[in-house]
Structure formats: C-alpha cells, structure tokens
Amino acid sequence: MPLKEQLETAMAHQVAGRLSDAEVIYRKILEDQPVQPDAIHLLGLVRAEQGRDDEAVSLMEKALSIFPQAAHFHHNIAGIYRRMGRLDEAESQFRQAIDLKPDYGEAYQGLAEMVKFAAGDPLITRIGEQLARDGLEDVLSSYFHFAAGKILDDVGEYGQAFRHFSEGNRLTHRNFDTAEFRRLVKDVLYVFSRELAQRTAGSGIDSDIPVFIVGMPRSGTTLIEQILASHSRVFGAGELNDMKLIAATAARVSVFKQTYPNCIPGLRKKDYQGLSQEYLNRLTAIAADPTVSRIIDKHPLNFQFVGLIYSLFPKARIIHTIRNPLDTCLSCFFQNFTKGQDYSFDLKTLAYFYNDYRRLMEHWETVYPGRMYSVRYEDVIADQQTETEKLLEFLGLEFEEACMEFHKTDRKVSTASFLQVRKPLYQTSQKRWMNYRDELQE
Numbered sequence: 001m002p003l004k005e006q007l008e009t010a011m012a013h014q015v016a017g018r019l020s021d022a023e024v025i026y027r028k029i030l031e032d033q034p035v036q037p038d039a040i041h042l043l044g045l046v047r048a049e050q051g052r053d054d055e056a057v058s059l060m061e062k063a064l065s066i067f068p069q070a071a072h073f074h075h076n077i078a079g080i081y082r083r084m085g086r087l088d089e090a091e092s093q094f095r096q097a098i099d100l101k102p103d104y105g106e107a108y109q110g111l112a113e114m115v116k117f118a119a120g121d122p123l124i125t126r127i128g129e130q131l132a133r134d135g136l137e138d139v140l141s142s143y144f145h146f147a148a149g150k151i152l153d154d155v156g157e158y159g160q161a162f163r164h165f166s167e168g169n170r171l172t173h174r175n176f177d178t179a180e181f182r183r184l185v186k187d188v189l190y191v192f193s194r195e196l197a198q199r200t201a202g203s204g205i206d207s208d209i210p211v212f213i214v215g216m217p218r219s220g221t222t223l224i225e226q227i228l229a230s231h232s233r234v235f236g237a238g239e240l241n242d243m244k245l246i247a248a249t250a251a252r253v254s255v256f257k258q259t260y261p262n263c264i265p266g267l268r269k270k271d272y273q274g275l276s277q278e279y280l281n282r283l284t285a286i287a288a289d290p291t292v293s294r295i296i297d298k299h300p301l302n303f304q305f306v307g308l309i310y311s312l313f314p315k316a317r318i319i320h321t322i323r324n325p326l327d328t329c330l331s332c333f334f335q336n337f338t339k340g341q342d343y344s345f346d347l348k349t350l351a352y353f354y355n356d357y358r359r360l361m362e363h364w365e366t367v368y369p370g371r372m373y374s375v376r377y378e379d380v381i382a383d384q385q386t387e388t389e390k391l392l393e394f395l396g397l398e399f400e401e402a403c404m405e406f407h408k409t410d411r412k413v414s415t416a417s418f419l420q421v422r423k424p425l426y427q428t429s430q431k432r433w434m435n436y437r438d439e440l441q442e
Contacts, residue, residue, distance in 0.1 A: 003029065007038055011132055019046050037067035048080050053143070056080055071101035078110060090114060103130055109336060112147035112312035117154040124151050142171035146336045153334070158435045165334050169345040172336070176343040178352045182393035184304070185356045189363050190294040191261040192307035197367050203272035207280060211395060212243075212309060213298040215321035217341060218331035220377035221367075222319055223406075227380075227388055228395065230402045230409040235287040239299040242282050246312070247305060264308065265439050276312040292372030294395055301340075303357060306364040310371065317395055320361060323377035326440060329354055347442070378430060 001009075010025035023046050029039040044059030060077040067073065078093035094111035097104050108127060117123070127148045131141065145168030152161035211228075213221045229236030247260040252275070256266030267275075287295045294317070302309070309316050329351065332344040343353040364372065373394040380387045388403050402409065433440060 002128075002284055003033075003036070007042070010039075010042065014042065014046060014049075019049055022046055035066050037063045037070065037073075040066070041070070041073055045076060053080055053084050057084075058323060069100060071097045071104055071107070074100065075104065075110065077105045078107075082114065087114065100124075103133075103140070104128070105130070105140040105147070108147040109143045109150075112150040117151045119155045120153065124148060127151070131256075138171040138173065139341060142336065144168075145171065146334075153435075156435075159439075162436055162439045168172055169333065173174050173346050174331070174342045174345040176346070176349050176353070177347055178343070181343070181353065182356055184442075185360055188261045188304065188307070188360060190208045190271065191264050192363070194367050196265065197307065197310070200311040202314060203267075203269050204276035204314065205280060205316060207275065207276075208315040208317070209280065209293065209295050210283060210309075210313050211294050211296045211319070212302050213296060213300070213319045213321060214303040216301050216323070216328045216332070216354065217283075217300045217337075217344070218335065219250060219300070219323040219328050220321040220375075220380065221298050221300045223377070223380065224319060224375060224391065225296050226409060227384075227406045228294075228296060228391060230406045231392065231397060231400050232402070233292055233397060234294045234296065234395070235292045236296045236298065237283065237286045240282075240286075240297045241299065242279055242297065243299065243302050243305045243309065246279050247308060249278065250308070261308075261381045264311075272311060279312065294397065301359055303364075306360075306372070307367065310368055318372045319391065319394070319437060320372050320374045321377060322374055324431070324433070325354060327431065330433045330436060330440070347440075381430060398423065 006025055006029055010022040010029075013022040013025070023043065024037045024042040026046070027038055030043070031037070037372060040059050041063035044056045044063065047053075048056035051245070057077065057080055060073065064070070064073050064077065074093045074097035078090045078097065081087070081090035081093060091111065091114050094107050095113065097107040098111065101107070108130075111123070127144050130136070131144050131148070131379070136144075145164045149161045149164035149168060152164060154159075211234075213224055215221055225236045225238075228234050236425070250267060251257075251259050251263040253271045254263035254266035255268070256263050258266075281299065283295050300321075303320070306318060309318060329347070332341065332350060333347060335341075335344065337344055340341065343349050373391070375387060375391060384404060389399050392399055392403065
C-alpha cells in the first residue's frame with residue numbers, strides 16, 4: 001500500500017479512537033522508513049491521546065527536527081506543551097506555526113488564548129488582513145474571530161470584541177437541541193425521586209475514593225481540582241467521560257430497555273454493584289498510586305448524574321462549583337470549545353441550558369439534602385485559605401500548604417483554564433460581564 005494510503009488509513013483509525021490500530025500502521029511505516037516525519041509525528045499524537053505526554057513530546061520533537069517547515073507540527077506540539085505547563089515553549093511554537101503558515105487560524109486562536117495582549121499588538125492587524133481575504137472558509141474564519149475577540153477584550157475594546165466573538169460562534173455552525181435536553185432534565189427530575197434515593201441507598205460500593213466536581217463549565221471546576229490535586233493524597237484525573245459510559249451501560253443491563261435515566265428503576269442490586277466496580281476500576285487505573293485516597297473526576301456535566309453517583313457510591317464526595325451566572329455564561333460564549341459543549345455557541349441557547357442546569361442542581365439539593373458541598377468561585381478568590389480548608393475538611397483530609405501554592409503543582413491541564421491554574425489567584429475574571437452590559441441586555 002502506498003505511503004499516502006497507509007497514513008490516511010491510520011489517521012481514520014486515530015480519529016475514530018482506535019489508537020492501537022493506528023499505532024500498528026505507524027510502526028509498520030517506520031520499520032520501512034525510520035525517519036518518515038508524518039508517521040513519527042502522528043505516533044506522537046497517539047501517545048498524547050493516551051496521556052503519555054513525555055513520549056509524545058519526544059516523538060514530535062524528533063519529527064520537527066526532520067521536517068521543521070511543517071506548520072502543523074509546530075501547532076500540535078504547542079498544544080501538548082501548553083497542557084504540560086511549558087507555556088513559553090507553547091507560545092514559541094504557536095508563533096512559529098503562524099510564521100510558516102500566515103493563514104493558520106487555529107494557531108492564531110491558540111496563541112491568543114495564551115498571551116495577555118497590549119494595545120497596538122501587530123497580531124490584530126495580521127488577523128484583520130486574513131479576515132479581509134475572499135473565499136475564507138467559515139471554520140477558518142471562526143478561529144480568526146475568536147482570536148480577535150480575545151485580543152480586543154484584553155485591550156478593553158469590548159464592543160468590537162463582542163462582535164468578533166459573536167461572529168466566531170455563528171461561523172462554527174454548532175447546534176444544540178434545547179428541547180431534547182429539557183426532556184432529559186424532566187425525565188431525570190421524575191425518575192430520581194426521594195423514594196428512589198431511599199430504595200437504592202447502599203446498593204453500590206462503600207468506597208470514599210471517588211470525588212466529583214460538577215457545575216457549569218468555566219465556573220471554577222478546574223481551579224478547585226488544581227487546588228485539591230496539590231494535596232499529597234489527592235489525584236486529579238481531569239474531565240472523564242466515564243460516568244456517561246456507565247449510564248450507557250446501565251441502559252444495557254436494566255430490565256427496562258430504555259436509555260438513561262428511564263432505565264434506572266430497572267436496575268437490580270447486582271447491577272449497581274457491577275456498575276460501581278466498573279467505574280472504580282477505571283478510576284483507580286488512572287491514578288495508579290497507592291498513596292492516593294481521593295481521586296477527582298471533574299467533568300462539569302456530571303451534574304446530570306448526581307443521583308446515579310450517590311446510588312453507586314454512597315460515600316462519594318460531590319463538590320458543586322458556582323460562579324456568577326453572567327460571568328459563567330459569557331466565559332462559555334467566549335470559548336471555542338472543541339467538542340461536547342454545543343449549547344455554548346448561542347447566547348439564548350446558553351441561557352436555556354443554564355436554567356436547566358440550575359433546575360437539576362436544586363432538585364439534587366432537595367433529594368440529597370446536605371450531601372453536596374457548594375463552593376463559590378468568588379469566595380475562593382476572596383479567601384483561598386478558608387475555602388481550601390473547608391474543601392479539604394469535606395474530603396476528610398488534613399490541610400497541606402501545597403494547596404495554597406496550587407500554581408506550582410506539576411500536572412497536565414487540558415481544559416480552557418490551563419493558564420489560570422499556572423498562576424496565583426487573580427481578581428480580573430470577576431464581574432467581567434459588566435464590560436458587556438449593553439450586549440447582554442437580551
């Protein structure tokens with residue numbers, strides 16, 4: 001098979017998540033051509049998806065040494081450096097990608113997300129020149145608009161920034177079915193009653209290892225995880241999709257052959273035991289550290305599964321992060337999420353989603369009174385010491401000073417808050433919505 005077809009086949013496997021199949025092909029290519037840069041680089045991306053960042057960087061740096069003119073090599077390694085906290089190297093690689101490919105919209109967005117810009121920065125001029133080109137594809141134009149919005153927000157040109165963010169969101173063509181999500185919420189409210197909570201109490205595994213941080217994206221979930229993961233006995237596993245997978249498994253094993261949440265009343269005690277063990281096995285395999293006694297799953301949208309979590313793990317700690325609603329929603333709207341947050345690309349849709357999230361959280365507080373711990377982002381910013389002590393007490397852990405210096409903790413951060421958790425706490429993200437009062441009237 002020609003090299004091009006081999007690479008295309010492997011990449012199709014990789015995109016579909018069949019990483020081992022992709023790796024077999026890349027290794028076969030490298031047996032025949034040991035310095036084939038694309039195969040080396042793509043194998044590096046496989047390692048990155050497996051969470052083996054050091055190996056990923058080693059491979060990708062090797063590919064760059066062979067083919068330094070490949071702009072996408074620079075862009076992709078910048079993303080790995082960024083989540084590892086190697087921010088200066090990430091910035092340098094984003095800039096090199098742009099120099100090699102002046103229309104590399106995704107690299108402009110990546111760079112804009114990393115840097116605090118001052119008025120007159122030449123990057124905004126370069127972006128304007130790119131947006132003025134004829135025939136620019138929507139997806140490419142969207143990256144440029146998000147980058148321009150971030151730069152103009154930095155320099156206080158809020159009206160222009162909002163126009164760019166709005167256009168960037170529109171050009172993604174991402175849609176979300178608000179009615180379908182509302183039906184899901186109504187079903188969850190109906191199924192997870194107090195009676196069900198009482199009936200399923202003690203059905204799962206009596207483990208206090210799992211910790212969940214839930215809430216809206218951009219509400220402080222990553223910050224809280226970083227503070228807690230700085231403790232010697234806590235491991236931050238990041239945003240896991242495992243609870244969504246457990247809910248799908250529940251639908252298959254339930255005597256009621258329906259999707260979540262309508263499958264839940266058809267689960268038997270043995271089903272709860274099996275689902276609990278499946279999740280716990282996944283979780284402990286990620287940490288792989290016998291000294292750790294708490295492992296955090298900080299997928300914010302697990303707020304849909306609070307009732308299921310308590311049925312599976314009666315001792316689970318669930319932390320609910322809360323931030324000013326307008327700051328939360330504005331921050332979501334200004335973030336070009338790569339996947340999974342399609343509700344955030346339209347302000348009206350975002351408002352409906354936020355209201356449904358609040359309905360669910362109020363329901364959980366009624367069904368499981370006093371079980372969850374709610375922490376306000378603004379309170380953490382105002383008094384980190386007190387709030388950290390309270391969080392650790394909730395987790396049943398002693399205070400450690402390292403939690404106060406969370407920005408020094410060496411761990412990868414893949415979410416949009418990668419920059420915030422590398423610095424001490426700052427105040428500028430509070431009441432940000434007030435800069436956009438006129439734009440948010442509706």
